[in-house]
Amino acid sequence: MDYQQMGQSLKAISDENRMLILKYLSKEALCICEFTELLDMSQPAISQHMRKLKQAQWICEEKRGRWTIWSLNKEHGLFDVLVTLLAMLPEPERTVESLIAEGKKVNCT
Structure with a gap:
């Protein structure tokens, strides 16, 4: 990894x-609809964030x-x-578990 690659990787996050x-x-791996x-x-806003993370090779898609299910690379x-x-970092306020409890967890399979 060179300076430019390091800078691009850190800028993406x-x-x-x-x-x-x-x-x-x-x-866990998640779908955009869950995000x-x-x-x-x-x-569309989430897709733009995913595009930047994918370009920096932080995430993988399946x-x-x-x-499309996303996971860390x-x-x-x-x-x-x-x-x-x-x-x-602290845990986010919303969790996947809260989506399940609210009946909003999507099964993207």
């Missing part, structure tokens, strides 16, 4: 919403029928650093 996305993905509920954002050169940084 410098947004609060992208940090939240990564925090959620540190727990719309968790972050109270539109699907197609399941018409759904464990092969990223800074994966261990990312996990350490995410562990320092």
